[in-house]
Amino acid sequence: MNVFGIGLPEMALIMVVALLIFGPKKLPEIGRSMGKAIRSFQDASKDFENEFKREAEQIETAVKTTAEIEPKQITPAPIAAENIAEHSATPEAESQAVATSEPS
Template structure:
C-alpha cells in the first residue's frame, strides 16, 4: 500500500501523532471532513475531465466540418454557375 509515496509504517506514525495531537474524540470528525474533501476533489476532477473531453470533441467536429467545406469548395469549378 503506497499512497502519495507514503508507506504503511509512515501512515501508522502519522496516525499516532494525529491521535496524540487531536485526541480520540476529534479524530473521526477530522477523518470525515478529510473524506468529504477528497470526494469533492474527485468529483471536480471528473467534471473537469468530462468538460475537457466534450470541448475537444466539439473542436474536432468543427475542424472536420471546416475541412469538408473546403474540400467541397475546391471541387466545384469557378465557372460552373455561370
C-alpha cells in the same frame, strides 16, 4: 500500499501522531471531513476532465466538418460583365482607345 508516496509504516506513524494531537473524540470527525474534502476534489477534477474532453470533441468535429467541405461548394462572388471587359482588353485595344479619346 503506497498512498501519495507514503508507505504503511509512515501512515501508521502519522495516525499515531494525529491521535495524540487531536484525541480519540476528534479524530473520526477530522477523518470524515478530510474524506468529504477529497471526494469533492475528485468530483471537481472529473467534471473538469469531462468538460475538457467535451470541448476538445466539439473543436475536432468543427475542424472535420470544415475540412470535408468540397471546393465546388465554395464559389467566388460573380464578377460584373463591365469589369471583365475592362480587365480583359488587349494592349492594342487599349492603345486604340487612348488614341481615339485624345484630341490631336
